[in-house]
Amino acid sequence: MRVGLLFGSFNPIHIGHLILANYMAANTTLDTVWLVVSPQNPFKPSSSLLHEFDRLHMVRLAIADNADLGVTDIEFRMPKPSYTIDTLTYLREKYPTYQFVLIMGEDNLATLPKWKNYEQILDLYEVLVYPRPGSAKVPEALQGHAKITVVPAPLLDISATFIRKCLKEGKSTRYLLQEEVQEYIQAKKLYM
Numbered sequence: 001m002r003v004g005l006l007f008g009s010f011n012p013i014h015i016g017h018l019i020l021a022n023y024m025a026a027n028t029t030l031d032t033v034w035l036v037v038s039p040q041n042p043f044k045p046s047s048s049l050l051h052e053f054d055r056l057h058m059v060r061l062a063i064a065d066n067a068d069l070g071v072t073d074i075e076f077r078m079p080k081p082s083y084t085i086d087t088l089t090y091l092r093e094k095y096p097t098y099q100f101v102l103i104m105g106e107d108n109l110a111t112l113p114k115w116k117n118y119e120q121i122l123d124l125y126e127v128l129v130y131p132r133p134g135s136a137k138v139p140e141a142l143q144g145h146a147k148i149t150v151v152p153a154p155l156l157d158i159s160a161t162f163i164r165k166c167l168k169e170g171k172s173t174r175y176l177l178q179e180e181v182q183e184y185i186q187a188k189k190l191y192m
């Protein structure tokens, strides 16, 4: 089985994540896509980060009706911050018959050379990249890399940062968030 892994903070999960994950499941040779909720990105401040259980719960709500997508909280039980190579190694040991493929947005590809053991990641895994408006240039070392494929998919100018700002300012985030996620955020008054 070929499993795509979309790692993320999902703070909160938005329709950009859902379109991206579903696009990869529908338009590539992947059998399924798992969303891996990261407690702590090594490069991001934790100040605006919602508790990991809330973020996981919202991912579960958002993908509940999509049989092509799954979610894992595997990084909750691993050392923090969350280094992707360590999680990939763990998953490989846990599911030795599965073939894991890394999925990321173009903004993350731009920072990949700064990730822990990034060369090992590229030695061992294929990477599928979803284009993203405003992403920094792909570093030269990665341009045309045999293991990296940028998929031709519709650009989505949506970010969790923008959604958090709207919520803080009391502006509507309707349609930017999946409905149950929207209701959960309103009910718990998150990000406000």
Ligand SMILES: Nc1ncnc2c1ncn2[C@@H]1O[C@H](COP(=O)(O)OP(=O)(O)OP(=O)(O)O)[C@@H](O)[C@H]1O
Residues within 6 Å of the ligand: 006, 007, 008, 009, 010, 011, 016, 017, 020, 103, 104, 105, 106, 107, 108, 130, 131, 132, 133, 156, 157, 158, 159, 160, 161, 162
């Ligand atoms: N609109 C988008 N287009 C392409 N990729 C995206 C988009 N939104 C998120 N991603 C990708 O999804 C993964 C998880 O993203 P993340 O949870 O950080 O969302 P985000 O919207 O970038 O959050 P924030 O604004 O808080 O940085 C990353 O690989 C990111 O590049």
Ligand SMILES: O=C(O)c1ccc[n+]([C@@H]2O[C@H](COP(=O)([O-])O)[C@@H](O)[C@H]2O)c1
Residues within 6 Å of the ligand: 007, 008, 009, 010, 038, 040, 041, 042, 043, 044, 082, 083, 084, 085, 108, 114, 115, 116
């Ligand atoms: O392994 C690393 O060095 C590394 C450096 C930066 C980001 N990551 C991971 O990349 C994922 C995307 O993060 P984010 O916050 O943009 O959703 C998340 O799972 C991070 O833990 C991993």
